[in-house]
Amino acid sequence: MSSHYEAPVRKPLVLGDKSYGDISNDIARPVETPPNTDWWIAFSIAMVAFLWGLGCMAYTIGTGIGTWGLNKTVGWAWDITNFVWWVGIGHAGTLISAVLLLFRQKWRMGINRSAEAMTIFSVIQAGLFPIIHMGRPWLAYWLFPIPNQFGSLWVNFNSPLLWDVFAISTYLTVSLVFWWTGLLPDFAMIRDRAVEPWRKKIYSLLSFGWSGRAKDWQRFEEVSLVLAGLATPLVLSVHTIVSFDFATSVIPGWHTTIFPPYFVAGAIFSGFAMVQTLLIIMRKVSRLESYITIQHIEMMNIVIMITGSIVGCAYITELFIAWYSGVEYEQYAFLNRATGPYWWAYFLMMSCNVVSPQIMWVKKIRTNIIVSFVISIVVNVGMWFERFVIIVTSLHRDYLPSSWTMFSPTFIDIGIFIGTIGFFFVLFLLYARSFPVVAQAEIKSILKSSGENYKKLRDK
Amino acid sequence: MSLKRLHVLFDDDDILLDAVKEIVKSKIYIHEVYTPFPVHGLDKAMKLKPTKISITTFIYGCIGFTVSILMMNYIMIVDWPQDIGGKPSFSYIENMPAFVPIMFELTVFFAAHLMVITFYLRSKLWPFKEAENPDPSTTDDKFLIDMDSGSNLSKTKSMLKKMGAISIKEVKE
Incomplete structure (x- = not known):
């Protein structure tokens, strides 16, 4: 027992009187039992939204980008807002699984699997937007540096848009293998307890024949550590490069050096909010309260509060630098942002992102599930508006006052966005019923140090 | 006996x-x-x-870094040099700042994927591989x-x- 010592000040991460076998049972239960009516209702709603979005995408591709609300002045708006929003949401998964692994934070183990799933599903949504905006998505492979027979040019490696292609592709594929490698022992657990032959067959295939030899585990741990070391700078680079899409331009309001850190903080902020939204529901529905505890929710709320404050500092720094730069175009861009016709979007951004997370300073509030859930939704709305504010308010009043205009989305714009939310939830709901949603092998390895029953035993 | x-x-x-x-x-x-x-x-x-897998990963990363430099040097400098926005691309080193993001991404891409492939091959993990643990309870408790x-x-x-x-x-x- 002595080798499992953990300071008594640390609160237990696995509640209740759990044995190794209990953990297997708890994690396998949602996979082995048929979904209830609520799941089917949620799945049907998500599916309808997804199909509606598919219809809008088909209409866009069949008719052209003219079906969107874009105009000559505002050439980027709704689609890129959604793109950045979805990519940002993805960041929390990697932060939880990689950065917290490097910092040896044990509380990540209850939530990392679902957070990584969320990363992958949301990056898929993000990737859809630039591809649809191409107009001819079947030519998307032209983004890759392939020798071509068309007599045209290579891709331009000076362009941040191409950096984005590489960053997002690397991010998506590396996150996927990181996730899958961690899943292998858990799939094997479900495979070995499966009664029905079809279930055994499916999970045998998914688990790649994982056997749990000592050497496998030694390599597994090394691979996890090195992948975390690679994923940490990767995740920071991805949103940095997304911010370069704007920061390397010459548009007042976009051309700011603060963008990379500001975007990364915002990404973590919105991502944690989405993890919070999903897991507060999931812990209840899948009866995982012993593994995703109030302490986990509190920790995530603290991250939300801190990153929200960083984002708030960035907003104020931007305003200060605009004034201090002495550039009147820059000054007008920010004055217009805060007091112009889109003031309400700016106000929503400020109140949702900067003000609302500050209530988390109070312990009673940050350990309250309902408040945490509401704030997580508020933050997601706020972060969507942040991207909208940055993109649309910087464009709609450009250098030529005669071309000043407003942007309003068409129902196609809105339909595609709703469609991606539907697609995301379709994937997540399927995941919740077919994948081990908690990294049970990792939880078992900390049970003796952080399990409530073992802690009590030690205190005696 | x-x-x-x-x-x-x-x-x-x-x-x-x-x-x-x-x-x-x-x-x-x-x-x-x-x-x-x-x-x-x-x-x-x-x-x-x-395990020596992290040493191989370092080598894979170096390969990715080299591949990215060779690729961009060929595409941007050798095969079809252009003058984009008054910035002619006749020298890799002078144009390098714009190539840093992709040099980094490809380093990570090669290191991560080749490491995982190495791990899967060395530990005999692939689709349709039969599990070899003699007792099914060793994945449980x-x-x-x-x-x-x-x-x-x-x-x-x-x-x-x-x-x-x-x-x-x-x-x-």
């Missing part, structure tokens, strides 16, 4: 670890240990060599040592019993 092979089951990681140390000390060969989660210190107790019986079977058995084995099975080679 021919050597027998034993499959010994345990239900606790600490007991398993002590047993492995004991077995190694009495110079009985351990073929393999199957556990449901990483038991820390097990590799040292079994005297397994440290049991720990199994696959070992030789040693010269004296009954003595080994009583030693294992005393160490807390919950079942001992003799298997054919």
Whole structure:
């Protein structure tokens, strides 16, 4: 027992009187039992939204980008807002699984699997937007540096848009293998307890024949550590490069050096909010309260509060630098942002992102599930508006006052966005019923140090 | 007397670890240990060599870095140099700042994917591979040592019993 010592000040991460076998049972239960009516209702709603979005995408591709609300002045708006929003949401998964692994934070183990799933599903949504905006998505492979027979040019490696292609592709594929490698022992657990032959067959295939030899585990741990070391700078680079899409331009309001850190903080902020939204529901529905505890929710709320404050500092720094730069175009861009016709979007951004997370300073509030859930939704709305504010308010009043205009989305714009939310939830709901949603092998390895029953035993 | 092979089951990681140390000390060969989660210190107790996978990863990263430089040098400088926005591309080193993001991304891409592929191949993990753990409970909550019986079977058995084995099975080679 002595080798499992953990300071008594640390609160237990696995509640209740759990044995190794209990953990297997708890994690396998949602996979082995048929979904209830609520799941089917949620799945049907998500599916309808997804199909509606598919219809809008088909209409866009069949008719052209003219079906969107874009105009000559505002050439980027709704689609890129959604793109950045979805990519940002993805960041929390990697932060939880990689950065917290490097910092040896044990509380990540209850939530990392679902957070990584969320990363992958949301990056898929993000990737859809630039591809649809191409107009001819079947030519998307032209983004890759392939020798071509068309007599045209290579891709331009000076362009941040191409950096984005590489960053997002690397991010998506590396996150996927990181996730899958961690899943292998858990799939094997479900495979070995499966009664029905079809279930055994499916999970045998998914688990790649994982056997749990000592050497496998030694390599597994090394691979996890090195992948975390690679994923940490990767995740920071991805949103940095997304911010370069704007920061390397010459548009007042976009051309700011603060963008990379500001975007990364915002990404973590919105991502944690989405993890919070999903897991507060999931812990209840899948009866995982012993593994995703109030302490986990509190920790995530603290991250939300801190990153929200960083984002708030960035907003104020931007305003200060605009004034201090002495550039009147820059000054007008920010004055217009805060007091112009889109003031309400700016106000929503400020109140949702900067003000609302500050209530988390109070312990009673940050350990309250309902408040945490509401704030997580508020933050997601706020972060969507942040991207909208940055993109649309910087464009709609450009250098030529005669071309000043407003942007309003068409129902196609809105339909595609709703469609991606539907697609995301379709994937997540399927995941919740077919994948081990908690990294049970990792939880078992900390049970003796952080399990409530073992802690009590030690205190005696 | 021919050597027998034993499959010994345990239900606790600490007991398993002590047993492995004991077995190694009495110079009985351990073929393999199957556990449901990483038991820390097990590799040292079994005297397994440290894995070299992170060294290969460093090499893979270097390959990715080199590939990115060669690729962009060929595409942007050699094959079709352009003057984009008054910035002619006639020298890789002068244009390098714009190439840094992709040099970084490809380094990570190569390092991560080739490392995972190496891990899967070395540990024999791929789709449609049959699992090799002898007892299905070793992915749940049991720990199994696959070992030789040693010269004296009954003595080994009583030693294992005393160490807390919950079942001992003799298997054919």
